[in-house]
Every structure is written in structure tokens, then in C-alpha cells.
Amino acid sequence: MEENKRDIFTRKWIIEHAQTILAQYSEGITIRQLHYRLVAIGMINDINHYKRVVKAMTEARWDGIIDMDAFIDRERELYGRTEAEEKDLDEQVERAKEQVKAWMKSYHLERWSNQKNFIEIWIEKKALQGVFEMPCIRNCIGLFPCKGYPSLTKLNEASERFQEAIDNGQTVTILYWGDYDPSGEDIPRSVKVNIERLDCDINIERRALTPEQIQNLHLPGVPPKRTDTRTRNWGGDAVVELDAVEPKMLQKMCEDAIAEYFDEDLYEELQEKETEERKKYQEELKEFVINLGDKKSKE
Numbered sequence: 001m002e003e004n005k006r007d008i009f010t011r012k013w014i015i016e017h018a019q020t021i022l023a024q025y026s027e028g029i030t031i032r033q034l035h036y037r038l039v040a041i042g043m044i045n046d047i048n049h050y051k052r053v054v055k056a057m058t059e060a061r062w063d064g065i066i067d068m069d070a071f072i073d074r075e076r077e078l079y080g081r082t083e084a085e086e087k088d089l090d091e092q093v094e095r096a097k098e099q100v101k102a103w104m105k106s107y108h109l110e111r112w113s114n115q116k117n118f119i120e121i122w123i124e125k126k127a128l129q130g131v132f133e134m135p136c137i138r139n140c141i142g143l144f145p146c147k148g149y150p151s152l153t154k155l156n157e158a159s160e161r162f163q164e165a166i167d168n169g170q171t172v173t174i175l176y177w178g179d180y181d182p183s184g185e186d187i188p189r190s191v192k193v194n195i196e197r198l199d200c201d202i203n204i205e206r207r208a209l210t211p212e213q214i215q216n217l218h219l220p221g222v223p224p225k226r227t228d229t230r231t232r233n234w235g236g237d238a239v240v241e242l243d244a245v246e247p248k249m250l251q252k253m254c255e256d257a258i259a260e261y262f263d264e265d266l267y268e269e270l271q272e273k274e275t276e277e278r279k280k281y282q283e284e285l286k287e288f289v290i291n292l293g294d295k296k297s298k299e
Contacts, residue, residue, distance in 0.1 A: 009043050014056040015065060017041060028072040029247060030127050031057055036220070036244040045220040074129050100289075107281040109274045111140040117173060117261040118165035120158075121254065122146055124178030124187060124242065131247045132177070135254040139262070148183065149190055159200040166201070173203040175257050177250075180209040180221075181239040182230035207257050208250075209240055219244045 021037045022029070029037075035053045039045045060066040112118060121136055123129070126145035136143040144150075144158070162172040174191065178184035185206075192204045214221070221238030224231045242250075 009038075009049060009052065011052075011056045011059070014038065014043075014053055015060050018053075018057065018060070018066065022066065022070050025247065027130070028070060030072050030074075030130075030243070032127060032241075032243045033131075033247060034071070036241070037246070039220050039244070040246075045222060072130050074126050104282055104285060107274070107278040109270055109277070111267070111270075112170075112262075114266050114270050115261075115263055116170060116266070117263075118162070118170040119173045119175055119258065119261050120144060120161075121258075122174050122176045122191070124148065124176075124184055128177075128242060128250070131250050132254055135251050135258065139255075139258045141258060146178075146187065146191075149187055152194070155191065155194050156198060159195050159198040162195070162202050163200050171203070172200075173205060173261065175254075176204055176206050177208045177242060177254075178206070179239065179241045180211070180214060180236060181224060181241075182234040182236075184209070184242075185234065185236070186230055208245070208253065209242055211236070213245075214240050217245060217249070 017038055018034055021034060031054055032050070034057070035043075035050050036045075038053060039049075043049055057066060057071070061068050061070070120142040121132055122144045123132055124146055126147050129143065129145050132143055135141075142161075144154075146154075150158075165172050174188075176188045176191070178187055188204045188206050192202065195202055209219070213219070219240050221240040224234065224236065224239045245253075
């Protein structure tokens with residue numbers, strides 16, 4: 001019976017269902033996320049079927065069935081850009097005018113500057129950075145992909161950020177999102193212990209994954225790796241990856257978590273102050289430009 005079930009998930013089956021799933025994500029998803037969407041509609045959740053999805057998507061892209069840019073790979077990025085573009089002077093002048101207009105409207109106060117809380121979103125996997133980016137950008141929240149246990153260098157950098165917020169009277173909280181497995185469960189503990197060793201007092205709250213979420217969302221799991229030394233002290237009976245959660249659901253969960261720490265009344269006060277200060281900012285800029293023009297004409 002199991003063999004017959006395995007035979008269902010052919011290259012054709014994977015491609016047909018992948019096309020339907022990918023049509024729902026114009027911004028792209030990772031292949032692992034596609035794998036879990038296929039698992040959600042019946043495919044077996046194991047390494048062999050994941051490899052089958054990878055192979056099918058590779059061949060489908062070479063064959064032109066699936067767009068080359070249908071997937072996101074955030075583990076491999078190009079840093080910087082080789083500048084070789086020719087420029088048109090008139091076009092650059094118009095662009096500069098638009099930049100001046102933008103500068104006139106650019107004054108703003110930091111969204112969290114008068115909040116009682118200072119929060120950051122930490123995620124275990126860099127591959128999920130694209131899912132969490134938009135909620136964090138919209139809410140002006142720092143996003144840190146740990147890639148497992150963060151290095152001491154990164155923890156020290158974080159402690160310096162956090163201490164500055166603490167000195168400004170804010171309570172610091174890390175909202176952590178990771179796999180439900182021995183390492184994923186242990187990372188928040190390790191982060192808190194080591195940041196406190198750097199003389200920085202913070203809170204860390206694990207927002208996902210939890211057994212309750214796994215049960216409510218009917219997420220698929222696999223047996224834990226016996227090679228992980230933490231398995232023997234772990235109470236779970238199945239490993240569930242954060243990737244198994246539907247991306248839009250993860251984004252909503254992130255938005256809701258952030259909202260719990262944000263005071264809308266304080267933000268209204270900030271906006272009133274921002275409006276008053278922006279008027280003065282614009283007046284000062286206008287005066288500067290006028291004086292600059294006068295100075296050039298005299299020269």
C-alpha cells in the first residue's frame with residue numbers, strides 16, 4: 001500500500017501541483033516551502049520526496065515549464081554590483097529634482113522612539129528571511145536570521161543595540177521563530193544566557209513553533225535525528241520545520257506578535273510631534289536652497 005502511495009508522486013504530479021501553488025506566490029517562495037505545500041495536499045514528508053521536488057523543479061525550469069525566477073534562494077546572494085551604466089545628463093537633472101522633492105518630505109521620527117518596548121524578530125533560518133521581511137519593514141522592526149546558533153560576534157553586536165535601548169528606558173524583547181526540534185528549542189535559551197553574560201538584561205519569547213501550533217495547523221513532522229546530542233534530553237516525538245507553515249500565515253503571525261508590543265496611543269503622540277517638526281524642517285531647507293542660489297549667482 002505504501003509503495004502504491006509513493007508511486008503517485010511522480011515528476012508530472014509534482015510539476016502540475018507546483019504550477020498551481022506557485023501561481024499564489026508572485027513574490028516567490030523557497031523550494032523547501034513548495035515541498036511543504038505539496039505535503040499539505042498529500043505528498044509524503046521525507047528527504048527522498050524533498051529531493052524529488054528539487055529535481056523536478058530543476059528540470060522543469062530548464063524545460064521552460066516553470067519560470068527561472070519562480071523561487072527564492074536567500075542562502076546565496078550577490079553582494080554589491082559592478083557599475084557600468086552610461087548616464088544621460090538631462091535624465092540625471094530630472095532625477096535630482098525628484099530627490100530634492102523627496103528630501104522636503106523625508107523628515108520623520110523613528111516609529112519606536114517613544115515606545116516602552118524595543119523588539120526584534122529573530123528567525124532560525126535565513127531561507128525564511130523573505131517571509132518575515134515585509135512585516136518587519138512595515139513595522140520598522142529589526143530582523144535577524146540566526147542561521148542556527150548565532151556567533152558570539154553577532155550576540156555582542158546585539159547586546160550593544162539592546163543596551164542602548166535599555167539606557168533609553170525601553171524593555172527589550174526578542175521574538176524568536178524556529179523549528180520544533182532539539183536545537184530549535186534550545187537556541188532561545190542559549191541566546192538569553194549568552195547575552196546576559198554580556199551584562200545585558202533582555203527577554204526572549206519563543207513565538208513558533210510550539211506543540212499547540214503544530215496541532216492546530218496540522219503540520220507534518222518526521223522523527224528527530226538521533227545524531228543530535230540534544231535529542232536525548234528533548235521531550236518531543238517529531239521534528240517539525242518552520243517552513244511547514246504557510247508563508248502568509250507566518251506573516252500574519254508575525255504582524256500579530258509585533259502588534260502586542262506596540263502602543264498606538266503613544267504612536268499618535270509621536271505623529272503629532274512629527275507634523276510640527278516637519279514644518280520647521282521644510283522651512284529650514286527652503287531657506288538653505290535660496291541662500292545657496294544667491295551665493296552661486298554672486299560667484
